[in-house]
Each structure stands twice: as structure tokens, then as C-alpha cells.
Amino acid sequence: MKRGKGLTFVGDSRVQKYDKPKLNRDYSEFPGRTEEFYPDFLLKEWVTGAVFLIGFLCLTVAHPAPLERVADPTDTGYIPLPDxxxxxxxxxxxxxxxxxxxxxxxxxxxxxxxxxxxxxxxxxxxxxxxxxxxxxxxxxxxxxxxxxxxxxxxxxxxxHDWETQNQQGQIVFSNLDTEDPVFQDIIRSNCTSCHGGELTGGSGPNLIEPDLNAETVQAFVENGTGEMPAFKDQLTDEEIQQVSEFVANLELTSEEDATNSTNDSDVSEE
Structure with missing residues (x-):
């Protein structure tokens, strides 16, 4: 048993004396080195966050993300580019x-x-x-x-070829009817993998912009050209004729014409 210093009497018992632990000092004792979490520290964080958020919003308004055409999984000629x-x-x-x-x-x-x-x-x-x-x-x-x-x-x-990159995702308005049976049954499975989902070009050329006639298209489909294979063994003469006429009738239109055409088709369906 300990004796002497460090002991104090409490009633008729001997209890070891101990110092009361020191509490944390008030932050005001260290001016310029400490601050209250709320509101001082949080206010600085909120102001900093607000400045960056406003700057980011201004950047998105000044340089908006480019809008491309609707994604088409059948268009294997499209080359995506990461951020x-x-x-x-x-x-x-x-x-x-x-x-x-x-x-x-x-x-x-x-x-x-x-x-x-x-x-x-x-x-x-x-x-x-x-x-x-x-x-x-x-x-x-x-x-x-x-x-x-x-x-x-x-x-x-x-x-990087930025010109080609911008062209491949460009929104093009045309009279292309994706609900046409010729497009659905023949062109989608044979042509869009190279010429794009809207036939505006991919690894193959654009089929809407050039002034193509049915005879020229038919010759390309039957005999092939360059990297394009011949389809005379895969498609019947009637199917080749349908594809040729479909592509030859494609033409560019304005956004207003495309909207009016869509509205007219909706009305006719009703």
C-alpha cells in the first residue's frame, strides 16, 4: 500500500489522489491559428464551392456539349471519342x-x-x-x-482527324424513312454497318449527299467497288432494284421540312 504523498483521506478510507484532466483550451487563446468549425470553417468551404460551381456553370453555357445524332448500335463505322x-x-x-x-x-x-x-x-x-x-x-x-x-x-x-470526327456525329436532316420495309429488311442488315445508321457515311461514303441515280447504285451493289463487296450473290434482283431506288430517292432536307414530314406522317397514321 502506498503511503504519504499522493494519498488523501476520504472518510475513513485512503484514496489515491489524482489531478483532474485538463480540458481543451478555448480557440480564442490561439488567435489566427484556430477557428470554429461552424460557421467560420464551413462558410469558407461553402464560398469556395460556390465559386467553382458558378465558374463551371458559366463554362457549360459558353461551351455547351455538342449534340450529335441519335446513337445507333448498328452503325459500326462510328468511332467514339472519349472526353x-x-x-x-x-x-x-x-x-x-x-x-x-x-x-x-x-x-x-x-x-x-x-x-x-x-x-x-x-x-x-x-x-x-x-x-x-x-x-x-x-x-x-x-x-x-x-x-x-x-x-x-x-x-x-x-x-486526331477532328473534321471526320465532327462529320460522323453530325445531325443530317433527310427524307430517310427508317420505317420503310426496304430499309428495315434489307438496308439495315447490309448497308448501315459501313454507311452509318442514317446512311450519312461511316467507313463507307455518304449515300444521301451525292446525286446518285438508281442505275449507278445498282451497279455498285451488284459488282462492288473498292472495299465495298458485291451483293449480287446475297440479294435477289428485286431486292437490289428496291435498294437502288430507295438510295436514289434520298435527299437532304431542312430541319423545318423534316419536322413537317414527321408531323404529316403522324397525322396520316391517326
């Missing part, structure tokens, strides 16, 4: 060692290594130094990653 923050991955997939038979390397292995390095960063460099020049492992990983992302993003933007 700017994924362009570096899009560019990497163009390189020989990351595309074709090595596509799994560019799509899975290389991004996996980058994400794994990011997850292992706390264990690869556990130094307590705050100056980046004294943390060579982390600094090197950061600089190499930034350099790769910057270079591949720039290369993707600089060498």
Missing part, C-alpha cells in the same frame, strides 16, 4: 505494343500497373519529409506519370 481526361488512354491504345493482339496490355496491364503503383505509394516511400526533392521515389513516380499523361494527351489532340 479530354481519357484521351491519354485513347492514344496509348493506338500504339503497336498496346493495340491489336496486344490490346490487353494497353487496356488492362498498363493501367493496372499505374493504379497499383498509386496504391503502393505509401509503402514505396514512407519518408516523413515534406519537401518533394527529398522524396525521390514519390517525386519520380509523379513526374513520370505527369509526363506520360501530358504527352499522350497532346499527341491525341494534335494528330
Amino acid at each position: 479530354w481526361y481519357f484521351l491519354f488512354l485513347y492514344q496509348i491504345l493506338k500504339y503497336t505494343y498496346a493495340s491489336g493482339p496486344f490490346n490487353i496490355i494497353g487496356a488492362i496491364v498498363m493501367p493496372g500497373i499505374a493504379v497499383g503503383a498509386l496504391l503502393l505509394a505509401p509503402w514505396l516511400d514512407n519518408s516523413k519529409e515534406r519537401k518533394w526533392t527529398r522524396r525521390p521515389v514519390t517525386a519520380a513516380m509523379m513526374l513520370i506519370s505527369f509526363g506520360i499523361i501530358f504527352y499522350t494527351t497532346w499527341e491525341s489532340v494534335a494528330y
Whole structure:
């Protein structure tokens, strides 16, 4: 049993004396170093968030997202383009060692290594130094990653065919009737994979803009041309004639004409 100092009598018992724990000091004792969470700290966060939100909204109004034609899964000629923050991955997939038979390397292995390095960063460099020049492992990983992302993003933007990219998603108004049996039964399954879902072009040429006559279209369908195969063994003479007449009758129209045509067809159905 302890005796003497540190003991105090409470009634007829001996209880060890202890100091009352100190409470946290008031923040006012440290001017300029601490602040109240509410409303001081939260007010700063809300103001900062509001500034960024307003700036983002102004940017979306000044540069709205481009509106393209309705997505068509049958249009295999359409080449999608990711947003700017994924362009570096899009560019990497163009390189020989990351595309074709090595596509799994560019799509899975290389991004996996980058994400794994990011997850292992706390264990690869556990130094307590705050100056980046004294943390060579982390600094090197950061600089190499930034350099790769910057270079591949720039290369993707600089060498991409933006004119073709803008044309392939362009909204084109025409007298194309997608409900026509010829389009549904023959053209959709044989032509749209190359010429686009609206026949405005993909890997194959635009079939609406040129002034094509039925005889020319029929010759192309029967005999093929360039990369286009011949369809005389796949389609009957009657089907080829129907396709030729359908394509020859296609023409560009204005938005107003297209709207009026749609309204007229709705009225006739009623």
C-alpha cells in the first residue's frame, strides 16, 4: 500500500489522489491559428464551392456539349471519342505494343500497373519529409506519370482527324424513312454497318449527299467497288432494284421540312 504523498483521506478510507484532466483550451487563446468549425470553417468551404460551381456553370453555357445524332448500335463505322481526361488512354491504345493482339496490355496491364503503383505509394516511400526533392521515389513516380499523361494527351489532340470526327456525329436532316420495309429488311442488315445508321457515311461514303441515280447504285451493289463487296450473290434482283431506288430517292432536307414530314406522317397514321 502506498503511503504519504499522493494519498488523501476520504472518510475513513485512503484514496489515491489524482489531478483532474485538463480540458481543451478555448480557440480564442490561439488567435489566427484556430477557428470554429461552424460557421467560420464551413462558410469558407461553402464560398469556395460556390465559386467553382458558378465558374463551371458559366463554362457549360459558353461551351455547351455538342449534340450529335441519335446513337445507333448498328452503325459500326462510328468511332467514339472519349472526353479530354481519357484521351491519354485513347492514344496509348493506338500504339503497336498496346493495340491489336496486344490490346490487353494497353487496356488492362498498363493501367493496372499505374493504379497499383498509386496504391503502393505509401509503402514505396514512407519518408516523413515534406519537401518533394527529398522524396525521390514519390517525386519520380509523379513526374513520370505527369509526363506520360501530358504527352499522350497532346499527341491525341494534335494528330486526331477532328473534321471526320465532327462529320460522323453530325445531325443530317433527310427524307430517310427508317420505317420503310426496304430499309428495315434489307438496308439495315447490309448497308448501315459501313454507311452509318442514317446512311450519312461511316467507313463507307455518304449515300444521301451525292446525286446518285438508281442505275449507278445498282451497279455498285451488284459488282462492288473498292472495299465495298458485291451483293449480287446475297440479294435477289428485286431486292437490289428496291435498294437502288430507295438510295436514289434520298435527299437532304431542312430541319423545318423534316419536322413537317414527321408531323404529316403522324397525322396520316391517326
